[in-house]
Amino acid sequence: MARDPYHRRLRFPQFQVCLDGLPKLEAGRDEIILNLFPPCMLIFAQTSPVAAASVFEQILWWVGNAAEALILLRSIRQKLYEKYPAFYFYLGTVLMLQLFRFSIFVFYPNAFPAFYWYTQFLPATVGYAVILEIFKLGLKSSPGAARMARTVLWGVLGTVILKVFVDALSGSTWSMATSFTELERNLRTVQALLILAIIAVLAFYAVPNSRNLKGIIFGYGLYICASVMSLAFGSLPGNATRPGWRHVQPIAYLAALFIWTYSLWSRQPDPETEDEPKIERDYRLIAKQTGRALSKIRSYFKMGGEL
Amino acid sequence: MSQLLPYFAVGLLLLVALGLWARQSLTTRKGSVALSMPCERSSGAGSATPRRDLGERIFDLHDWDFVRCETTSEIQRLFQQERAVLAISWLRRTRRQVSFVMRTHATGVRRSKNLQPAMELKLLLSYLSLVMLCDILIGLIWLRGPVRTRRIVGQTFHWTARLRLAFEQLIAIVDPANRKAL
Numbered sequence: 001m002a003r004d005p006y007h008r009r010l011r012f013p014q015f016q017v018c019l020d021g022l023p024k025l026e027a028g029r030d031e032i033i034l035n036l037f038p039p040c041m042l043i044f045a046q047t048s049p050v051a052a053a054s055v056f057e058q059i060l061w062w063v064g065n066a067a068e069a070l071i072l073l074r075s076i077r078q079k080l081y082e083k084y085p086a087f088y089f090y091l092g093t094v095l096m097l098q099l100f101r102f103s104i105f106v107f108y109p110n111a112f113p114a115f116y117w118y119t120q121f122l123p124a125t126v127g128y129a130v131i132l133e134i135f136k137l138g139l140k141s142s143p144g145a146a147r148m149a150r151t152v153l154w155g156v157l158g159t160v161i162l163k164v165f166v167d168a169l170s171g172s173t174w175s176m177a178t179s180f181t182e183l184e185r186n187l188r189t190v191q192a193l194l195i196l197a198i199i200a201v202l203a204f205y206a207v208p209n210s211r212n213l214k215g216i217i218f219g220y221g222l223y224i225c226a227s228v229m230s231l232a233f234g235s236l237p238g239n240a241t242r243p244g245w246r247h248v249q250p251i252a253y254l255a256a257l258f259i260w261t262y263s264l265w266s267r268q269p270d271p272e273t274e275d276e277p278k279i280e281r282d283y284r285l286i287a288k289q290t291g292r293a294l295s296k297i298r299s300y301f302k303m304g305g306e307l
Numbered sequence: 308m309s310q311l312l313p314y315f316a317v318g319l320l321l322l323v324a325l326g327l328w329a330r331q332s333l334t335t336r337k338g339s340v341a342l343s344m345p346c347e348r349s350s351g352a353g354s355a356t357p358r359r360d361l362g363e364r365i366f367d368l369h370d371w372d373f374v375r376c377e378t379t380s381e382i383q384r385l386f387q388q389e390r391a392v393l394a395i396s397w398l399r400r401t402r403r404q405v406s407f408v409m410r411t412h413a414t415g416v417r418r419s420k421n422l423q424p425a426m427e428l429k430l431l432l433s434y435l436s437l438v439m440l441c442d443i444l445i446g447l448i449w450l451r452g453p454v455r456t457r458r459i460v461g462q463t464f465h466w467t468a469r470l471r472l473a474f475e476q477l478i479a480i481v482d483p484a485n486r487k488a489l
Contacts, residue, residue, distance in 0.1 A: 222325060
């Protein structure tokens with residue numbers, strides 16, 4: 001089985017906590033590594049040399065937490081949490097989880113590994129609520145486009161469910177018991193497909209949206225994209241311990257936080273739609289005329305033959 | 308490694324989609340596109356609509372036959388170069404026109420409640436095939452010149468027409484009742 005990016009040597013002997021509490025999936029591995037281990041704990045390490053990478057991780061962790069707190073504070077001030085409750089719940093969950101993990105590590109180090117692994121999927125799961133919110137708010141003013149997106153989303157979900165069943169029946173690699181990393185990677189991949197479908201519909205129909213929502217979509221999409229690719233790359237043999245790839249996910253998350261800080265700094269009104277007539281256009285007529293126009297252009301390419 | 312390719316593909320696809328969407332959001336406000344019907348729009352005087360006879364003229368082999376018989380190889384090379392530039396320019400205009408038609412359609416129907424996914428998919432496929440055709444032709448002209456491209460395309464269409472005719476004849480034998488539905 002391919003090694004996942006969570007396998008990284010704990011650098012400090014005093015933090016070689018008991019890993020018996022980990023699920024049996026981790027048994028037999030020589031090095032148990034905690035990827036999103038709060039890097040701030042490395043501050044307390046005195047005996048080992050603190051590499052530049054670990055200092056960098058600590059900076060990322062602290063700046064990330066500060067940015068999350070800032071975004072949450074701004075949301076209270078601007079009352080943005082009323083408009084995007086799922087997104088702020090997601091952000092609050094991530095922040096709370098980070099701080100909670102840190103306190104567990106400091107006060108109950110033996111319980112930390114189990115706590116870490118069991119809470120690993122919480123942000124990924126809450127992320128689905130963010131996608132649902134993006135779908136609802138992003139296509140609120142375009143019922144037709146929303147219908148298209150719903151069709152595509154059901155198609156994506158149906159395909160994923162079908163794949164899971166086929167893999168489970170054939171006894172292939174994908175299963176709940178394969179590994180935590182692969183499960184997270186798969187959760188994130190489904191999110192990536194869903195957000196891809198929403199972006200495709202938003203872009204194709206040029207649905208106008210506020211800067212706030214665009215920022216949420218762009219930041220979250222960027223983070224999901226980086227997560228899928230880094231988790232996939234990290235599961236390749238030999239790549240799990242490469243320091244470069246360990247930083248991709250935190251850096252992408254920090255970039256997403258900066259995007260959110262900028263785009264959610266103040267409450268932006270939804271774009272005006274008065275320039276569009278309120279009269280319902282005859283869809284069939286428009287579709288027919290578009291088809292006719294495309295056929296006309298297609299006829300330019302005949303060049304002596306039928307196309 | 309091959310098991311991971313779909314994940315990389317999804318990640319890359321999402322990255323590209325994000326980039327294109329960001330560019331679309333930052334550059335022009337597509338929502339302000341004119342909502343007139345595509346056919347009405349394309350017939351306007353002085354519009355950028357590529358004319359069909361212009362395409363036929365550019366790809367016409369009579370000029371080339373004349374140049375090939377009456378002039379030197381240097382003039383033939385110059386003719387090919389200039390004709391390639393013209394052809395690529397015409398194809399780019401055509402591609403822009405296709406995009407404009409689709410954009411107008413998308414803007415016109417996005418608020419419609421009766422939007423039909425099947426019809427949208429059909430139009431989308433038609434649009435994508437046209438865009439791809441333009442791109443392929445541009446590539447071919449760039450690589451092989453307009454005269455050879457004209458011959459390749461002509462032969463391809465000829466074979467397509469023959470295949471289609473054979474298929475229709477087969478359907479007429481197998482299922483005469485639904486022949487017209489094709």
